[in-house]
Amino acid sequence: MIFKNANQRINLTTALILSLSQLVCLAGFLYFMSFGKNNFAWLILLIPFQFIIWILLFQNNQLLLLAAAIMAPIAICQLIPNDYQQFLFFPSVIFFLLVLKFTPWLDDYLDAKSGNLPVAEKISSVLLLSWIILSFIFAIIRGPVYHFFVTCNILILEVFIIGYFFAIIPQNQNEIKRLIHAITIGVVICVLSLPFLVKYSAGFVDTFGGKKLSGPFGILDLNALGLLIATLAAALLGILIGEQQFKRRLLLSIIILILFAGLVFTRSRGAWFGFGMAVLYLLIKSRSAILAALTGAGGLFLLLSSFLRSLFISRVESTSFADPAFVARLILWNFGLLVARKNWLLGVGWENFRFLKYYYGYPRLFDPKVYFSTHNLYIETMADLGFIGFLLFVILLFGTIVRTNRLISQNCSEYQHIALGVTAALIAFAAHSAFDSLSSTFMVIGMWFGLAMALQRLASKSRVSSLENDLFG
Incomplete structure (x- = not known):
């Protein structure tokens, strides 16, 4: 390696x-x-x-993954230039990972057995990526496409490749934990930067109801940050349940409370919903008194903080059928389904709905600079990739959740609580995706998918080793 x-x-x-x-x-x-x-x-x-x-x-390929895991959340928060992270940093990570994988003059890059992905994940991932490429080619031939279209497809290819390396490189649970810790560093930096970003945004006119902040290199979507926080906090809660050392448990608890404060600050109801579904899953699955106590502590923390409490209450009170954000989502969902019906086989191309919806009568033709997605990843995928692409995505997402969840009940105790956390992270993402489609977060989400597949691979290898020991002593 x-x-x-x-x-x-x-x-x-x-x-x-x-x-x-x-x-x-x-x-x-x-x-x-x-x-x-x-x-x-x-x-x-x-x-x-x-x-x-x-x-x-x-x-060291592990160092490359750690660097990517730290950088990805920071990039979403616009703390580094977009062009740099999209076209220099992550392509460089991918290039060096490929060099390490395929050059013969390195020692022990990967154990042959440990490099094999689970068959189900391998098939569903390859089929989905192939369908994205096929849809891309068809969209280019048929047109129209916008200049962002090619960029979006290059970026999703980067996501698949990085996710693949997250799946095959970790060799044990400690390496998986280090990668989760690296993601934690990136997200915590973003959360702690929020007060400075608020000051930096002074004078910035936000037409999206206070859901955007002006960063040094672009506009931060607080919904995207909310999704990052929700998935990470859910994963850390799962890991916390299995942590035995008091100091580590205390540190994790403090980090989770910091993330919780950041989650409330984002005012993202989709992220709150996703995190709530993940916590519910963790409570049902683990029946942990520690988790119940920490959940209560989070609620008390919210009540005692007048600022966070006012943010939470105001956002909840505004949730109704008269809410402009809800009405706008209904309109976008309707147009997403319309585009999906008219392009049912291959869709309009990955991330192309946001640019083409005006051709189907979307009412914001006079403001074409606002490239809204459908605000629903499932409908967005259906419009972009057609019904077959939608099914492939659903199979990959929920199949990965189900198979990672099985590790918790199987006899692979060393991976149980990490699997619990990663499953909770994917559940938070799946629930949030019913209310948002945030392409800026896909790199981090791809890492969570990769970690889930790595857990399945390592657990499978562990079971095979245990069976061999039982048979041959």
């Missing part, structure tokens, strides 16, 4: 060279920014700096 000389420690000279090169890049960045040459400044800062980082990360 690493270079032959990767066990050598980085000495002081190397560390000084790395630090000095980073300072030179930073100085060049500040110099060109002061003269208004922003694009050149970012080029100076990012490319040489990242080149050094890649050299270090390239020594």
Whole structure:
């Protein structure tokens, strides 16, 4: 899994060279920014700096995954440039992972048995990706497509590849936990950045009911952040139930409360609903007194915080059939189903509904810059990929949930609580998807799918090893 000389420690000279090169890049960045040459400044800062980082990360595929897991949530919160993360960072991660996988001069990259994905997940994933590609080709031939269309399809391909490596690289439960911890670091950074983003957004005109914040490199959709928080908090709750050490349990509890505060702040009812469904699943499945106590502590925390309480109550009180957001969703769902019926076989192409709905009579033709999705991932998938693509997506999502859930009841205790958490994360995503379709979150969601498949792969390998030991002593 690493270079032959990767066990050598980085000495002081190397560390000084790395630090000095980073300072030179930073100085060049500040110099060109002061003269208004922003694009050149970012080029100076990012490319040489990242080149050094890649050299270090390239020594270990696990480090590459950890870097991706930390960066993905930060990218969603617009704390780094979009073009950088979409077309430089994640493609570079993918490139180096592929090099590590296919170059023969590396030692012990992957155990042959442990690299095999579960058959059901492999088939459903390959079929869904193939259908996305087929729909893409058909949409290009038939038209019309917008210039974002090709970009969206490239990004979903990145999601599948990153998810694949998340599924095949982890070799034990500790490596899976490290990846979850890395996602946690990224999401917690986003949550702790919220007060600064609110100040940064001063003067920013939000026409979406306070659900957007202006970030350094774009607009943060609080619904997207809510989904990230809901899935992660659900996963950490599952892991918390099985944690034995008091200090780790206390740390997880504090992190979950921080995430809970961030979840309320997002005012995302879809994220609240998804998290609620995940907590309900965890309570029913585990019957854990710890979880019940933490749920009560979260409720008490909400009641004691007047700011969070007012956010929660105002959002709940506004939920009705007269709510403009609800009415807008009904209109979008109706047009999504209309487009799906008229393009039932291959759909209009992945992420193309948001650009083509105006051709089907959507009433916001005079504001074409607002590329609304259907706000329902299931209807969105049906419109984009047709009924067959929709079925493939549903089979992949709920099939993965069911099979990961089975690990909790099977005799593979070392993976039970991680499987409980990952299943809860996917349930939160599945529930939230009934009210939103957030393409910006797909990279992190792909990581959760990959971790679920990794758990199934490792649990299957563990059962085979146990059976061999029982048979042959």
